[in-house]
Amino acid sequence: MNFLRTLSIPLLTAVLLGIPVIWAFPAELPAWRSLGIVLGWAGCGLLLASLLLMLRETWLAEWLGGLARMYAWHHVLGTVAYLILLAHPLALAADNLATSPVLAWALLSPSAQGWPLWSGWLALLCLMLGMASAFAKRLTYPVWRWLHGLLGVAILLGCLHLWLLGLGPTFFFVLLLSLLFIGWRLIRVDGSLAARPYLVSQVQKVAEGVVEISLRPLAAPISARAGQFVLVGFDDGGRFEGCGESHPFTLSAIDPDGHLRISVKALGDCTQHLQSVEIGVAARVQGGFGDFLIDRPGTAQIWLAGGIGITPFLAVLRDKPLTGPTTLIYLYRQDVDAAYVEELRTLAAGQPQLNLQLHRGESDAASLAAWLPEAAALVGQTAYLCGPPGLVRAAVRILGQRGMPSAHIHFEGFDFR
Amino acid sequence: MMRKLFLLGTSLFWLLILTLWFQAGHAPPARTEVAMPVETTYTLAEVSQHSLESDCWMAIDGQVYDLTAYLPEHPSKPSIILPWCGQEASEAYRTKTKGRTHSPAADQLLLGYRIGPLQKDSR
Numbered sequence: 319m320n321f322l323r324t325l326s327i328p329l330l331t332a333v334l335l336g337i338p339v340i341w342a343f344p345a346e347l348p349a350w351r352s353l354g355i356v357l358g359w360a361g362c363g364l365l366l367a368s369l370l371l372m373l374r375e376t377w378l379a380e381w382l383g384g385l386a387r388m389y390a391w392h393h394v395l396g397t398v399a400y401l402i403l404l405a406h407p408l409a410l411a412a413d414n415l416a417t418s419p420v421l422a423w424a425l426l427s428p429s430a431q432g433w434p435l436w437s438g439w440l441a442l443l444c445l446m447l448g449m450a451s452a453f454a455k456r457l458t459y460p461v462w463r464w465l466h467g468l469l470g471v472a473i474l475l476g477c478l479h480l481w482l483l484g485l486g487p488t489f490f491f492v493l494l495l496s497l498l499f500i501g502w503r504l505i506r507v508d509g510s511l512a513a514r515p516y517l518v519s520q521v522q523k524v525a526e527g528v529v530e531i532s533l534r535p536l537a538a539p540i541s542a543r544a545g546q547f548v549l550v551g552f553d554d555g556g557r558f559e560g561c562g563e564s565h566p567f568t569l570s571a572i573d574p575d576g577h578l579r580i581s582v583k584a585l586g587d588c589t590q591h592l593q594s595v596e597i598g599v600a601a602r603v604q605g606g607f608g609d610f611l612i613d614r615p616g617t618a619q620i621w622l623a624g625g626i627g628i629t630p631f632l633a634v635l636r637d638k639p640l641t642g643p644t645t646l647i648y649l650y651r652q653d654v655d656a657a658y659v660e661e662l663r664t665l666a667a668g669q670p671q672l673n674l675q676l677h678r679g680e681s682d683a684a685s686l687a688a689w690l691p692e693a694a695a696l697v698g699q700t701a702y703l704c705g706p707p708g709l710v711r712a713a714v715r716i717l718g719q720r721g722m723p724s725a726h727i728h729f730e731g732f733d734f735r
Numbered sequence: 736m737m738r739k740l741f742l743l744g745t746s747l748f749w750l751l752i753l754t755l756w757f758q759a760g761h762a763p764p765a766r767t768e769v770a771m772p773v774e775t776t777y778t779l780a781e782v783s784q785h786s787l788e789s790d791c792w793m794a795i796d797g798q799v800y801d802l803t804a805y806l807p808e809h810p811s812k813p814s815i816i817l818p819w820c821g822q823e824a825s826e827a828y829r830t831k832t833k834g835r836t837h838s839p840a841a842d843q844l845l846l847g848y849r850i851g852p853l854q855k856d857s858r
Contacts, residue, residue, distance in 0.1 A: 346804045401741075419758035419759045420759045484840050
């Protein structure tokens with residue numbers, strides 16, 4: 319990642335944080351009250367930055383270093399903003415605490431202060447519920463999505479709080495940017511205005527609980543490269559009912575005629591449902607996102623694929639012949655889970671640069687350590703990893719212990735909740 | 736890590752809020768009375784020495800406020816508020832000189848500029 323991309327998110331955050339804080343910086347007020355005011359505006363600025371980072375636009379993702387990086391920052395900034403906004407009323411109350419706890423409580427009590435405080439408290443409670451849903455991994459996606467939407471409500475209630483407190487120009491800055499980012503997300507992303515129309519043209523079962531879906535473009539196809547992933551939402555069609563939500567899928571092929579192929583493993587309610595998708599169902603595709611396997615060095619590479627994590631490597635192998643020596647280690651539990659094994663064998667037979675290693679069984683740390691090359695063989699190599707998070711974490715640890723620099727180890731996360 | 740911070744921050748927040756609520760509800764009146772004299776009190780004569788735009792105090796409902804920093808933020812024209820610098824302005828605050836009250840938001844803002852109570856015999 320180049321220097322400007324690395325700095326892009328911190329710089330944007332600094333601007334969105336700095337404008338309200340500097341604009342509304344209190345002068346000649348007691349220390350605790352000043353701190354409370356600064357914390358309030360800092361929380362607003364960080365929330366705005368967090369909102370900006372949930373916009374799934376290809377050009378924005380490219381500029382900010384990828385969708386996975388945007389979402390990692392989205393989570394961190396959202397949490398920090400939340401903690402700062404919790405401290406905001408406490409600092410304001412602390413200003414009066416030295417005088418009397420009664421006076422301190424009066425400053426926080428909505429029954430004493432009316433709607434300016436009711437709106438602030440409601441905003442904070444919505445923020446709390448929305449944040450709690452973000453950390454509740456067991457919630458189903460639709461429930462999580464509705465609860466997470468409370469964060470948008472919290473921001474609008476926060477704007478009402480600012481307006482009722484009579485905080486003029488800075489309020490308009492926060493309100494306008496909030497409406498812009500929330501509206502953008504609802505219309506362009508959730509409303510699929512940023513997506514291109516496709517049609518399911520073929521469905522093929524490639525392993526137990528895995529189907530490969532071919533998508534034919536109905537208009538200009540998206541711009542994507544092998545190794546990238548796309549966001550796909552399937553509509554109703556025939557006897558199939560869409561899930562009403564978009565999911566990230568790594569491309570398993572980009573055909574010359576513009577057709578895309580994705581491999582869908584039944585890992586949740588929607589992906590289980592997609593095993594029965596029918597030809598002719600309309601789909602909305604947005605992307606491509608990510609830079610996994612895009613700028614590979616000409617030197618030797620080691621590719622590690624766990625289960626459905628084979629898809630980006632398959633897309634690259636289907637795209638064009640390799641230019642450097644590459645070892646592909648493909649791990650799967652049982653033969654019925656092993657998607658594309660025969661095709662990989664055929665590709666390896668035709669590509670002298672490709673060393674294909676297939677391993678069946680549980681991928682525990684000891685097995686992984688035995689399957690990965692020893693330290694001497696790793697010198698000068700670059701590793702690309704794709705698979706379940708536990709497998710990727712274990713592989714990163716083993717490769718690091720064997721002296722591979724972290725800059726030579728590449729993997730991509732898909733935590734877009 | 737973020738989940739732990741969320742749980743820790745939320746728990747601490749509610750603990751502090753509940754502590755404050757409990758303290759406010761159960762503070763013995765005597766303790767409050769003992770605490771009050773520690774504050775600096777001001778006479779109307781002292782308030783009247785701060786009657787400029789660059790140094791503006793007002794006495795409102797038994798409390799003294801230093802509103803110098805707030806004057807540029809006040810929504811009305813300066814000619815409305817400036818004459819009350821250095822004055823007992825309770826009635827003006829309550830009625831905005833037109834029979835209209837200030838909002839609860841304004842009451843809350845005002846709290847932030849309080850510097851102490853007005854000495855009782857100076858009212």
